[in-house]
Amino acid sequence: MSQADLVVRSAALATDPQTPVDLFVAKGRVVALVASGTRPVPEGAKVVEASGLILLPGLSDVHVHLREPGQEWKETIATGLSAAAKGGFVNVMCMANTDPVNDQACVTETMLDKAAKSHPKGPRLFPVGALTVGLDGKALAPMEELKAAGCKAFSNDGRPVADSELFRRALEYASDLGIPVIDHCEDPYLAPHAGVNEGVVSARLGLRGAPTAGEAIQVARDCLLSKYLGVPIHLAHVSCAQSVDIIRAAKAQGAPVTAETAPHYLILTEEACEGYDTAAKVNPPLRTRTDQQALLAALEDGTIDVLATDHAPHAAHEKETPFDEAPNGISGLETALSVTWELVARGELSAKSLISAWCTRPAEIFGLPQNRFQEGDPADFILFDPAARWTVTPQSLLSKGKNTPLLGRELTGQVRAAYVAGKNALQA
Amino acid sequence: MTWPHKDLLDVTQLSRADATEILRAAKSFQEINSRPVKKVPILKGKSVILFFAEPSTRTKTSFDVAGKRLSADTFSLAKSGSSLTKGESLKDTVLTLQAMKPDAIVMRHNMSGAAKFIAERLECAVINAGDGWHAHPTQALLDAFTLTERWGGVEGKTVLILGDIAHSRVARSNVHLLRLLGASVRLCAPKTLLPHAVSSWGVPVSSDLDEAVRGVDAVMCLRLQLERQQAGLLPDVREYSRRFCMTLPRLAKAAKGAVVLHPGPINRGWEIASDLADASESLILDQVASGVDVRMALLHLYLTRKERKE
Ligand SMILES: [Zn+2]
Numbered sequence: 119m120s121q122a123d124l125v126v127r128s129a130a131l132a133t134d135p136q137t138p139v140d141l142f143v144a145k146g147r148v149v150a151l152v153a154s155g156t157r158p159v160p161e162g163a164k165v166v167e168a169s170g171l172i173l174l175p176g177l178s179d180v181h182v183h184l185r186e187p188g189q190e191w192k193e194t195i196a197t198g199l200s201a202a203a204k205g206g207f208v209n210v211m212c213m214a215n216t217d218p219v220n221d222q223a224c225v226t227e228t229m230l231d232k233a234a235k236s237h238p239k240g241p242r243l244f245p246v247g248a249l250t251v252g253l254d255g256k257a258l259a260p261m262e263e264l265k266a267a268g269c270k271a272f273s274n275d276g277r278p279v280a281d282s283e284l285f286r287r288a289l290e291y292a293s294d295l296g297i298p299v300i301d302h303c304e305d306p307y308l309a310p311h312a313g314v315n316e317g318v319v320s321a322r323l324g325l326r327g328a329p330t331a332g333e334a335i336q337v338a339r340d341c342l343l344s345k346y347l348g349v350p351i352h353l354a355h356v357s358c359a360q361s362v363d364i365i366r367a368a369k370a371q372g373a374p375v376t377a378e379t380a381p382h383y384l385i386l387t388e389e390a391c392e393g394y395d396t397a398a399k400v401n402p403p404l405r406t407r408t409d410q411q412a413l414l415a416a417l418e419d420g421t422i423d424v425l426a427t428d429h430a431p432h433a434a435h436e437k438e439t440p441f442d443e444a445p446n447g448i449s450g451l452e453t454a455l456s457v458t459w460e461l462v463a464r465g466e467l468s469a470k471s472l473i474s475a476w477c478t479r480p481a482e483i484f485g486l487p488q489n490r491f492q493e494g495d496p497a498d499f500i501l502f503d504p505a506a507r508w509t510v511t512p513q514s515l516l517s518k519g520k521n522t523p524l525l526g527r528e529l530t531g532q533v534r535a536a537y538v539a540g541k542n543a544l545q546a
Numbered sequence: 547m548t549w550p551h552k553d554l555l556d557v558t559q560l561s562r563a564d565a566t567e568i569l570r571a572a573k574s575f576q577e578i579n580s581r582p583v584k585k586v587p588i589l590k591g592k593s594v595i596l597f598f599a600e601p602s603t604r605t606k607t608s609f610d611v612a613g614k615r616l617s618a619d620t621f622s623l624a625k626s627g628s629s630l631t632k633g634e635s636l637k638d639t640v641l642t643l644q645a646m647k648p649d650a651i652v653m654r655h656n657m658s659g660a661a662k663f664i665a666e667r668l669e670c671a672v673i674n675a676g677d678g679w680h681a682h683p684t685q686a687l688l689d690a691f692t693l694t695e696r697w698g699g700v701e702g703k704t705v706l707i708l709g710d711i712a713h714s715r716v717a718r719s720n721v722h723l724l725r726l727l728g729a730s731v732r733l734c735a736p737k738t739l740l741p742h743a744v745s746s747w748g749v750p751v752s753s754d755l756d757e758a759v760r761g762v763d764a765v766m767c768l769r770l771q772l773e774r775q776q777a778g779l780l781p782d783v784r785e786y787s788r789r790f791c792m793t794l795p796r797l798a799k800a801a802k803g804a805v806v807l808h809p810g811p812i813n814r815g816w817e818i819a820s821d822l823a824d825a826s827e828s829l830i831l832d833q834v835a836s837g838v839d840v841r842m843a844l845l846h847l848y849l850t851r852k853e854r855k856e
Binding site: 316317318327329393435439440441442443 | 635636637655657658659660662663677678679680681715718741742743744746747
């Protein structure tokens with residue numbers, strides 16, 4: 119065991135905030151996590167005083183849109199990764215709906231190159247390759263080539279595959295390569311990209327809404343295929359109670375499905391769209407309080423495995439239109455941990471589930487580096503100040519996407535340091 | 547009375563007193579419209595832009611006539627032939643309009659919420675002449691005025707709204723305004739033309755017209771768009787008419803002296819039988835006349851609001 123070169127002192131663990139701990143790190147790896155003061159600090163080690171701060175494993179976001187190549191006015195890999203680090207993320211998986219689409223190795227390589235140049239200390243970028251060429255849903259993408267270039271998963275996110283036969287073949291082919299498929303569940307006929315739930319609000323505002331059944335039908339299809347083929351499918355941004363019920367039943371029957379939801383579905387409802395607020399226009403749309411409670415319960419019992427932001431940055435002028443014309447998406451990397459931590463503080467979510475959903479499960483499902491604070495684990499951790507209060511303003515966000523319905527809201531808790539392999543990615 | 551609103555976006559902004567004031571003002575302008583010389587100088591020097599991003603001869607003409615009778619200068623801007631068809635954003639169009647310093651903009655737009663969007667960015671009054679499926683406040687007000695003229699008021703009356711409720715701004719505004727003024731409202735349509743969450747509106751809903759029409763004092767027919775059949779919401783017009791066309795025999799099941807309304811333009815034989823459209827029970831042409839009275843009242847209230855405050 120090498121001599122520790124970095125010691126974090128007197129931090130608190132989220133699951134046991136009363137007992138302070140010291141973390142010992144050497145050459146970017148964890149040496150030990152011990153009760154505070156029980157082990158001497160080696161000569162010459164850098165000491166980080168962390169009393170009052172919470173020590174968490176680094177977060178993984180398995181679902182972000184970084185817009186590069188092709189839509190750099192919305193976000194670049196450089197600005198997106200800066201926002202990710204500020205949000206406490208050490209691993210980031212970026213979706214393939216760029217322009218050109220990430221359906222060949224050269225696009226993947228460009229993404230990785232940009233990430234390495236702009237963020238040598240991390241966060242790490244893991245591109246998601248397209249499932250079908252051009253995301254057109256017609257022909258399988260060259261998945262082996264994409265895997266070799268560094269893709270960690272395949273997805274048609276944004277343009278769900280309606281053709282169940284093609285989707286089945288894509289699942290089979292991807293499973294040969296040992297790479298999971300992420301599906302954006304939306305029956306394109308039943309649940310058009312409406313951006314608002316079909317319900318009380320859409321009926322009042324005179325907007326076409328997306329029914330929960332449009333999501334749940336495709337969730338059911340995916341669960342059936344996953345069970346039948348025995349291959350894993352990860353269900354993206356689950357938004358409603360109906361989907362949760364189907365996933366719970368499928369898991370009970372042994373289908374290897376996993377699922378994620380996003381923080382905005384846990385803290386906002388369809389009412390956020392009142393007044394035609396395009397900042398709250400997201401796909402799938404914000405649902406009802408009943409759906410919210412089902413999602414929270416599902417996170418608690420493990421039916422939903424993962425939290426992911428579905429960070430979808432857009433330029434201000436693109437959202438400054440009537441509701442129907444605005445693009446779907448919320449910029450979410452920098453508010454994600456604060457708002458989910460608030461759920462923990464209010465007792466609506468346990469700290470254990472929070473860590474499982476942001477850190478442990480995403481790493482397990484997608485084979486990402488993971489820190490469980492065991493000797494030899496990568497020293498990926500964050501220091502989170504649970505008492506810090508900050509107001510979400512355009513200036514407070516490093517992402518180019520200022521499109522969040524939380525603008526103007528005061529949040530509790532902020533990331534003070536985000537270490538990737540022993541180096542703080544928040545420091546230049 | 548000091549008029550408290552800068553814009554008229556939706557009837558939900560109005561109190562019962564506001565709505566009553568508009569109807570009272572409409573009554574006073576009705577007299578002008580029966581004079582040999584139908585023009586008064588009260589809005590001389592005011593400019594009103596009629597911005598119709600979606601075509602509507604009827605509503606636009608009604609506003610144009612109303613404005614001119616009050617001596618306002620009216621200017622038309624249609625979507626075709628304007629920069630809007632060249633991909634200009636609504637925000638940029640609004641800024642362009644603002645720079646021309648109008649006193650009011652009357653806007654029709656195919657997107658719900660468009661009127662609110664421009665009102666938030668313009669200093670002048672914005673009058674919503676229909677936005678998407680959301681609201682058509684001036685139509686609801688003229689309907690209420692027409693019924694008030696016939697009955698002396700709508701309090702205690704029952705109105706059936708019939709047809710494509712889901713895609714109707716007329717229905718949304720009328721449900722609210724008629725109830726605000728003390729009437730009861732019922733809805734009748736095939737389920738495919740009702741909003742999924744229609745129960746949240748708190749009014750009785752039926753898909754059986756013969757049942758729904760029983761005892762009502764008025765039937766408000768809505769226009770059927772042929773696209774609804776193409777979108778798979780209806781079998782065909784013939785089938786629709788069998789179930790939902792308002793006819794004289796059906797009206798016989800309503801209360802004695804019941805009337806029919808239709809916002810126009812009508813499809814004879816689809817939503818309303820031709821003989822009924824021309825019968826004495828039909829208020830369709832009264833609605834057109836009321837439209838001018840009500841829009842004069844509105845232009846007057848919204849365009850002289852500032853002077854009144856000072
Ligand atoms: Zn998606």
